[in-house]
Amino acid sequence: xxxxxxxxxxxxxxxxxxxxxxxxxxxxxxxxxxxxxxxxxxxxxxxxxxxxxxxxxxxxxxxxxxxxxxxxxxxxxxxxxxxxxxxxxxxxxxxxxxxxxxxxxxxxxxxxxxxxxxxxxxxxxxxxxxxxxxxxxxxxxxxxxxxxxxxxxxxxxxxxxxxxxxxxxxxxxxxxxxxxxxxxx
Numbered sequence: 001x002x003x004x005x006x007x008x009x010x011x012x013x014x015x016x017x018x019x020x021x022x023x024x025x026x027x028x029x030x031x032x033x034x035x036x037x038x039x040x041x042x043x044x045x046x047x048x049x050x051x052x053x054x055x056x057x058x059x060x061x062x063x064x065x066x067x068x069x070x071x072x073x074x075x076x077x078x079x080x081x082x083x084x085x086x087x088x089x090x091x092x093x094x095x096x097x098x099x100x101x102x103x104x105x106x107x108x109x110x111x112x113x114x115x116x117x118x119x120x121x122x123x124x125x126x127x128x129x130x131x132x133x134x135x136x137x138x139x140x141x142x143x144x145x146x147x148x149x150x151x152x153x154x155x156x157x158x159x160x161x162x163x164x165x166x167x168x169x170x171x172x173x174x175x176x177x178x179x180x181x182x183x184x185x
Contacts, residue, residue, distance in 0.1 A: 066092060066093055066094035066098070066171070066172045067090060067091070067092055067093070067094070067098065067133070067169055067172040067175060068090070068091040068093065069088055069089070069090055069091075069167060069175055069177040070088070070089045070091070071087075071088060071089045072086065072087070072088035072089075072165070072177050072178065072179040072180065073086075073087055073088070073179060073180045073181070073182050074086050074087070074150065074157060074179060074180075074181055074182070075157075075181075075182060075183075075184045076157050076158060076159040076181050076182065076183055076184055077153055077156060077157040078156055079156060080153060080154065080155060080156060081152050081153060082152075082153045082157075083149055083150065083151050083152070083153075084108075084149070084150050084153065084157065085114075085142075085143040085147045085148070085149055085150075086103065086105070086111070086141070086147060086148040086149070086150050086165070086179065087140075087141050087142045087143065087147055088140075088141050088167075088177070088179075089138060089139070089140050089141075090133055090138070090139045090140075090141065091137075091138045091139075092133045092134065092135060092136065092137055092138075092139070093136065094135060094136070094171070094172070095135050095136060096135050096171065097132060097133060097134050097135045098133045098135075098169050098170055098171045098172055099130040099131060099132050099133060099169065099170040099171075100113065100130060100131040100133060100141075100148070100167065100168070100169055101130050101168050101169060101170050102167075102168040103148045103150075103165055103166070103167055103168070104165065104166040104168070105150055105163065105164075105165040105166075105179070106154070106163060106164070107150065107153055107154055107155055107157065107163050108150035108151055108152060108153050108154065109151060109152040109153075109154060110150075110151040110152060111148055111149065111150050111151065112127050112148070112149045112151060113127065113128050113129070113130060113131050113146070113147075113148055113149075114126060114127055114128065114146070114147055114148070114149050115128050115131075115145070115146050115147075116143075116144055116145060123144070125149075128146075130170065131146045131148075133169070157181045158181060159181055159182060159183040160181065161180075161181045162178050162179060162180050162181065163178075163179055163181075164176055164177065164178055164179070165177055165179050
């Protein structure tokens with residue numbers, strides 16, 4: 001690194017009747033080579049990236065703290081285009097209620113949230129906008145209660161296989177879970 005001085009001549013803007021001599025102003029400067037400047041910028045960017053990575057991995061997500069999903073499963077389906085019920089156990093450890101809003105699975109074209117309506121006559125499935133998950137409780141989604149229907153499967157679902165689904169909650173966000181394919185009883 002080298003140091004230098006830049007000299008600037010300055011003339012005050014005074015009326016022409018007053019004669020003033022130019023004044024010399026000296027400013028100290030530092031000359032930095034281009035490679036050192038690039039090295040400094042790269043070090044700064046690397047430091048910012050490391051801090052961002054540490055902040056992301058060190059802070060636990062709300063989903064990891066509040067909602068736990070276990071025992072996710074579907075019945076086997078031999079044909080493509082079948083509709084299957086996705087069952088699972090959801091434990092809400094938060095002190096506030098949440099809601100299951102959406103499910104995305106690569107094995108199905110669509111998903112719907114359902115409940116079984118036991119009104120007059122035989123029980124019937126009814127689509128619902130969301131599935132409520134009460135605070136500090138465990139909710140079990142199963143075919144004869146609240147559940148998620150995976151519609152128009154894209155492949156045959158063979159017993160013993162697994163696949164991943166993204167379960168989206170209103171407050172806890174998205175949670176990835178492994179789904180097991182079980183043999184039909």
